[in-house]
Amino acid sequence: MKYCINLLLGCILSIHAMAQHSSVSGTVKDKTTGEPLPGAVISFNGKKSLAGNDGRFLINLNSPASSQTLIISRIGYKSDTTTYEGSHITILLEASSQTLTDVVVTGTMKAVSKTASPVPVEVYTPQFFRRNPTPTIFDALQQVNGVRPQLNCNVCNTGDIHINGLEGPYTMVLIDGMPIVSALGSVYGLSGIPNSLVDRIEVVKGPASSLYGSEAIGGLINVITKNPLKAPLLSADVMATSWKEYNFDLGLKYKPWKKTTGLLGVNYFLFNNRIDKNHDQFTDVTQQNRIAIFNKYNFERQQNRQASLAVRYVYEDRWGGDTRWTKPFRGGDSLYAESIYTSRIELIGNYQLPTTEKLLFSGSFNSHIQRSAYGNNIFNASQQVAFGQLTWDKSLGSHDLLAGAVFRYTAYDDNTTATRDTLTGRNKPQHTPLPGIFLQDEISIADKQKLLLGARWDHHPVHGHIFTPRIAWKWNPTNDDVIRINAGTGFRVVNIFTEDHAALTGARDVLIPEELEPERSYNVNLNYVKKLYTKFFWVNFDASAWYTHFTNRIIPDYTTNTEQIIYRNLTGYSVSKGVSLNTEFGFTNGLKGHIGGTFQDVSIVSKNAGIKTTSRQMLTEKWSANWSLSYTFKKGEWTIDYTGNMYGPMDLPLLSEEDPRKPTSPVWSIQNIQVTKKLPHSIEVYCGIKNLLNWTPAKGNPFIIARSHDPFDKLVAKDANGVIQKVGVNGDPNPYRLTFDPNYVFAPNQGIRAFVGLRWTITGDKL
Template sequence: MSMSSRPVRQRRAGASGLACALFAVASTLVALALAVPTAAQTPPSAADPIPADDDVALTIQGRIVDESGRAIPYADVAPAGSPRSVRADADGRFRLAGLEAGVVTIIVSAHGYGAVEVEIEAGAEAPPLAITLALDPVALDAITVTGTMKAASVSASPVKVNVVPQSVLQRNATNNLVEAISYVNGLYQQVDCGVCYTNNLRINGMEGPYTAVLIDGMPIMSSLASVYGLNGINPALIQQVEIIKGPSSTLYGSEAMAGVINVITKDPRFTPRLALDASGTSDAEGNVDFAFSTEPGDVSGFISGNVAYNSRFVDDNGDGFTDFPLNRRGVVFAKMDWSPEGRRRTSLTTRYLHEDRFGGVEAWTAADRGSSNVYGESIRTNRLEVLGAYLPSWSADIRFEGSYAWHDQDSWYGDSSYDASQHIAFANALWGRMVGRQDLLIGATARYQTYDDNTPATVRADRRFIPGILAQNEVRLADGALTALGGLRADHHDKHGVIASPRIALKWDATGHTAIRLNAGTGFRVVNLFTEDHAALTGARDVVIASELAPERSWSVTLNLNRIVEFGPSPMMIDLDLFHTRFSNRIRPDYDVDPNLIVFDNLSGHAVSRGISLAFNQNVNFDRLLYSAGVTLQDVYLMDAEGAREEDFFAPRVRGVFSASYNMRSLPLTVDYTGSVTGPMRLPSYDEPFARPDRSPVYSVHNTQATWRLEDGAALYLSVKNLFNFTQPSPLIDPANPFGDAFDTAYVYGPMRGRHVMLGFRYGASR
């Protein structure tokens, strides 16, 4: 099947989807407007007592302080083994309601302090608690929910979770999620097109489609959305990002082969009343984020907007094309929480995105869209997300969740049209309870998705209904030194029957400062070729599908050693990871069989991604100096049935990341430095006269930022991106003839955007 000159199948426009989008956004905005309390509706503070009677759930109240007795604001408080959590107010006071009488264990954590577990007696006459947290120089023991779907401190979780809080994201200011977390050890941003800049995140050498991207725990980032949608998630909305590097199919679906990236958005109960973040660059790129929140009460919420634009044509490499795409993006985000008397919690989140992206030659105008006269790639995206969660008052053990996502992409790659739409509806019902030493979790899921496009490969819309059940049990043995977790998920696919995804995890606290974790599991994935491999849509190579593609399967194992090394008051944390994933039925593009073709087929043998990763970080003198560094060595290869081994494309053998942050005491100034070093990787080959090296050189990218803190939560920041101005040569093959047979856009291994300066202002007025 050739895609160089495609007949276009008409697809019905997404008018109904747009109507749903506008209705959902309007509904949320109205709800938020009604949530603003009047003078006669003064909301109770977090510290107000709740009368205890037979009709009101039992409540724990208290205050969180440091060792000197000063309040710790906005600490997280959660019942152990529960998906629920609350956050203390600015004075450290909290109220945790809806508890059953008896002995309850709660986890309390705050950034910069060690998490503690407190065992208390919940009763009608329980006095207010005073909880003291000690400074933790390592400062990484936050609360996470991604590893087990239940609240747990990072150090106690049997599954290794990397937590990236917003304070870390702000050290290298950017307006998209991919760039923000690409400096996490083991993650690598791969750019798939040198014209439109579609990208994905590799985890431990495995490509982006093998990673489940969640928003507040909901799997709403579809294969179509991941092509450009990750760039539309703005870091200003994020409370923290939780990353699991390893198999997670039992909890998040069989496609979470490489791991999970869970984006936790801000809690409306604790966001500033007014927030603003505006920045501009020397390349005439601009970004503005703003947010407004209601007064806290039974109903709280916030509305946020983002406008990003880049309208300056830059062609420093002289190939006649944009070095990075021009775009206009607008995002509206609204989130609401309902917690009547603290006894239950319902949340509703809505996000709508519109983006108009262009890459191509300078002479292109909107009138040339779809023509063969002037080359341009024009992608117009509309996306709606709606998420909801409900914790019923009649049971503290049950949680209901649901989400809906609509994604519409109207695009032209030169004179080739790609018009696609995808709808995904997801529902989750979870029950969890501590029974003795057993921490049980049982759930049922249902996922319905539709996909349609105008390519000849999609004769009719693809519709899939995938119900599933899951069960997980976590138990502590050997007086708590050993934690064992086992889980099993079963999903039913229309074409493939019941797919089982088992998982095991073990954590052994060898000493007070040493923990060892083992995580193993399987994966299963149905590939949607044209949403996942951009080379099938752009360039002049014809696409050939050699046979009916079978689903990919995998099994994975990761081993983590975590060690805290004492250096007086400034201990160092060290992480050593080993990982190994083996694929069967791996679907791969073959660029070498013919320079004019991309041939897709299941691998007759197997594929392997394996390696070792080392990372360390240290907080010196209580936030005076923070630094971290990490390196990942990986071997990603394919082996056919005859035993012939072939290195995979675009998978660097070695990559290192590093960062340092210095807080001056004499001045309200913080200086940050972030960088990476990327080793050689295999690249596609081309015939003369367009031959290129088949391996990339070693290169490094460096960024620096200075932040001047002002009064009332305001700050000015100045960043220099790509400090030493490294860029690769033009990634385009035969750019002078973009409609010709040799034109290709896939030869991308390094940055295409040179040194540029960003100046920004950040403001967040507290409640």
């Protein structure tokens, strides 16, 4: 009898175990945002299942389970294991540091999920840029679709960032959300930021003046530095190239006081090798000696209130020109060079007030001092910008409010007519206070829809009241589809001598025949994001179409008089329109990458006596493409990266109809390859080749710099009417009637080169 009872109980328990494990179910979610994670792979007892669009999964078993452990994996997330105990479970996966982060702040000034943001924001981590390592963020942005680092001078190699075909002054550059990169120091603001301290870079394409004010008329680039609490203890990156460029990057976390964590970063770049491969007796790449020091503190406070303070100092000695030039020739007319000394300091901080309401004060200050010599033309300038902002963040039912009061004060002085009193001729520095207020309301109008309404008011001491509204709508028809429509306005106050390098070189005379008014624009942007997940790969599609109408733009006129650059208000209007597609993908076999393309048309419509004339904007490509492909081998911890970009034709500034240089650029491409090997103790060794095709703009052109042998035009002869002669002083030939001109530039002059580097990272709290 006892035997029969035990046998019966055993059968019941076996049947119960089989029933208990006849199926396994659960939901996979993002650990940070709580959002469902479709496409996750769940392994249990030899069987696999794929999570659906709602993150749910179900595994049916034909026999009792022999294991209680589930293994969960998803591309872009750290794999995890958990114990199944017979009930529906929720699995939280943590995002991998190798993927693009899903939290953004730039679009709405609030930390939100990238998917939940009504404003499309592109996010790039240092891992993305490591596929083609560069010494500066300025160079690294060439990997971003629709963003192009534009060199503005063949001699000093300064430049700016173009977004969707609009020049650098239309792009606002932020560090930790603070607009500290002023017009005078735009290129320097993106140089010398230690890459080891960068957490991510967020890019917003299109006007954002309703939140960020002037200069945000074309887009935003927000460089967000690491939180010292989450940073590695030590990170170092050393790289050298066959052109004898050397870059050193160091990050160190330390704890100077109780409840205070510091993060120190140092970047040093040196290039002191005079190379002239196009044989024009001018350096192909500027000589640079730059050091940057960055220090950031995070303070621990009650109730996790925010408090941080950061400081950055940058010093650079940069010059390019005649390969025989030395510093005793600086500012003279014997040997030509463009020599620029830059000293820059920046302060950034925020402090959350100890109140029941969420009030955050953020502030920044930067001082930029520049001492330049463009041949014998001396340009000395200084600019100080102080910025303060108080925001109130409040949720009321379906309304998520953000209100703010801002004040920006700019002091600017230089030795040009920009700061000269026209009546007395005395120096008159500019002092520009710019107060403003803004209000933003993000409304949840349905489970899958959001409406964003925003407006900003600024008061300029010269141009008066400036009002910039915007509206945005977001709809998620499914968990894998996002549709966004954004519309808004932008404005920008122009300062020629801080923004346009061509106005400073002295190669042409600058003419400003009228008072320049602010530039204003109206923009609409449509964005669609689609995510696809399978057992073997995932794909993200991000497509956008935009249209921007400018009622006024200040566009340099190079063609009316070939010896002048004329700046005046636009008599018609300007239009920027286009479409772009960005595709990211990854396979379970180790292959991942992205492919992007942009087609754009930036045109100027001029009106003269009732007649409209349409022309393309100079130095703006019709189309561009970029890509990156990475493959990680399963054995040996090897990774190979292949990156590149390609640009369509753009109109170029010629001196005259006789100028033999090409009026439009050819289709050109720069491609790179890199191999990385991971070693024990968190060490990585990498090497590769940049510019595999050895492409430079000198190909197909008789010369790049016009009359580089006569940079001060001492040998140019003119007749009584000012017409340049074909035979100059002492019989010097001038068959094309040209003067010295270094502004014919659309691509880097640097050819093929090899590089090698080493990275080392130590995590933890103590060495």
